[in-house]
Amino acid sequence: MTALDSERREVALEAQAVPSAAGAVVPVRQPRRKSAGHHLRNILPPLITFAVFIAVWYLYSWSRFDVAAQRRNALPYPHEVITDGFLPLWDPVSGLRPILGYMWPTAKVTLIGLTISVVLGVSIAVVMNLSRGMERALFPYAVLLQTVPILAITPLLTQLFGDEIGVRLVVVVLIAIFPVITNTLFGLQSTDRLHHDLFTLSHVSRWTRLRKLELPSALPAMMAGIRIASGGAVIGAIVADFFFNQGEKGIGYYIRNKQQRAANRPEMFAGTITASMFGVVMFLIVGVITARAIRNWHESAQTRT
């Protein structure tokens, strides 16, 4: 079938759907066949950005050639990152497989830490939402959690929590919990006043109000907070790998190890890219969960065309 044919079929499909929708007060969203042009419009802009980025990378690598050492010390070429960093794909000592091996403990710390942040963060927000006094008592310390320079207190953290998985979880939670708390609290406090009146008229308990009104209406804001937290959690886990390296070694350890010698730069970049890809995956997963949770009812879930 030619492109023109499929275009025409799309038009025919829509024309058919119109009369059935005319009776309904709100037109039902029509399933759309995506044309090749449509896909191109979506993919082309980020592709161009990517090409420009790679070009600048090559240019910079090329400009920083160390003549004496006969090496590109600052930045290896992108293709070198692939050939010397990611390849071979499935060898036990070098390439992608060990990188993924180091990635796994970091991913574990990220996921457990993020889960703790969500449970704890939402609970704290709920407590803060109970009264103005509670909010005033707790909020300054929630801000403090966010602003404390974690790297500066690593010796203290080691003393308190050891230097294995426990302390890494602490670092992740310190970074990830604040957006969960603030966004959830904002969501809880933005509950519609008339909805509150409606529940008041039925003389409901505080618990019922929380469960059936405040938490559901806070859900979109809460998910936005978790999304921000997920990025922070990945960074937290990698940073923690750098400084607390007993027990299972994570991707941060690998990256730091490969920083030492210029010859290992491609591997360092391969590790860094893998770690950021993991961050992107986390972000996407939380996005999908959010969309599934609120797609039926929230304005933000409407598809943009």
Add this chain to the structure above:
Amino acid sequence: MTDTATASDSSRTAPPPRLRFENLSMVFPDGTHAIDDVSFTVDPGEFVTVVGPSGCGKSTLLRIASGLTEHTGGVCEVNRDSIGYVFQDATLLPWRTVQKNVELNAELHGIDKNERKRRATEAIELVNLVGHEGKYPKQLSGGMKMRCSLARSLVLNPEVFLFDEPFGALDEISRERLNDELINLFQSEKFAALFITHSIAEAVFLSTRVLVMSARPGRLIGDYAIPFGAERPHDLRFEPEFAEICGLINNDLKDAHS
């Protein structure tokens, strides 16, 4: 006051009123004097509407009746366990379907699952929303949302219905249609109603009695018994007598503003 017949000529053996305000007054903590010495009753079978300029304390009257706001003077007598409150906005919970929204009040009152389902189904039929049970509020038009809101209150089968300008945001056609439907509901469900509106035509069309309230502090400055029977055909709105009453109320309102 006007010289039209007052409606409160109730006979000696009448049942007790469903809602009674006596010398009611309301001064908010910030000193705003919202209501001043308002007395009237809503008897069984009565549909009382209060019209008045915006900000005159009409809505406060409903909030006091429902217990959402505590009044500062006088008496308010009503059975708070049997009130239906229809807000200005449909106030549907956006994460619940029509069915679940209609069940909400019953659910909050601890009515068991099967019973509230049965009642919700019944109420949805009454407000003509059959076939839309699975939809979410964002898929509904303004009129359908108000119907859903109405059904939610009907589920509890309240003695008194409080309406706070429920159709104010709707277009004229939807509004008249909902007025017609509300008249039918009022006939079949036998509740007493206290209705607040800006629209004189809506007030006259729906009510057995219309009260006019002055600008703040709100006082009653007009009281009209509406002489039309229980049946209110759509075309009643174009009868000369209908227009005449609207005219009288309109004159009161002009005074209320000055």
